[in-house]
Amino acid sequence: MSLTLHEPRPLVTALFESLDPMAADELAAEFETVTAGRRTVLFREGEAGDSLYVLLSGKVKLSRRSSDGREGLLALIGPGEPFGEVELLDGGPRTATATAVADARLARLSKTALYRWMARHPEVAEQLLRAVARRIRGNRATVHDRLFSDVPGRVAGQLIQLAHQFGVAEDGATRVVHDLTQTELAQFVGASRESVNKVLAQYASRGWVRLENKCIVILDDAPLALRAQHKRRR
Known part of the structure; x- marks a missing residue:
């Protein structure tokens, strides 16, 4: 191109x-x-x-x-x-x-x-x-x-960062169109695609996010922010 x-x-x-x-x-x-x-x-x-x-x-x-x-x-x-x-x-x-x-x-x-x-x-x-x-x-x-964060903490932190950059308010939630493939999103976090997808699925099951194609809708940013701040907590 x-x-x-x-x-x-x-x-x-x-x-x-x-x-x-x-x-x-x-x-x-x-x-x-x-x-x-x-x-x-x-x-x-x-x-x-x-x-x-x-x-x-x-x-x-x-x-x-x-x-x-x-x-x-x-x-x-x-x-x-x-x-x-x-x-x-x-x-x-x-x-x-x-x-x-x-x-x-x-x-x-x-x-x-x-x-x-x-x-x-x-x-x-x-x-x-x-x-x-x-x-x-x-x-x-x-x-x-x-160096010092676990994968769930890094995922939460990157989601918060992406929301600040690209988030758009939508019915009480925040739509984040990141346009990254699953592999690129994992590279951004600095972890394997499998581990990042597992964390995202966990966050979705808890009602914190909704996963869409090259987009993540943040439904509840408070627990994500807390998880990003307390990165070593299991």
Whole structure:
């Protein structure tokens, strides 16, 4: 599958909220918008990083492969979130593979344009560093959970996180369309598909969630939040 290019369009993102309106409009013109069909690879781990992206709609997963070929899902990017910025700061290769898991629209800014704007507007660099710091903090939290949490706790925590990102209120419940396969959802938790499916079935039997295709409806978030906080409790 290939990317489809479109004309630049106005972009609003926390990365550039410090700019005055005129400068923000000028910067928006530097972006190109692209559409990517489901399963389109935007960039691969190990490639040179030549641009950053801001997701406008859809979902993108960031993943890495271990030395034995297993894939781990690092993050699920939602609308308004930037990604691919780390490599523009340190000059290294891509640290992850970015793949659209649902039809996506994105804004892309080249490294050359970004550096030109950071030289003229130091506040852009400051906002970019903050975005990188938030991502590092989130990655550390993920590593901590995978080291010290049991699978039910990790599942509960990921459901709460996905609800914050993608949840939509629906008749007293929260519908979370994650667009992940069962395997990808298990990779996100950092456990086997069988163990994650078993936990989800348990949560469904307790009336906490309802399972649908690439979607989870959270019926009662209180016990999930409690289970996520007390990860070692059986």
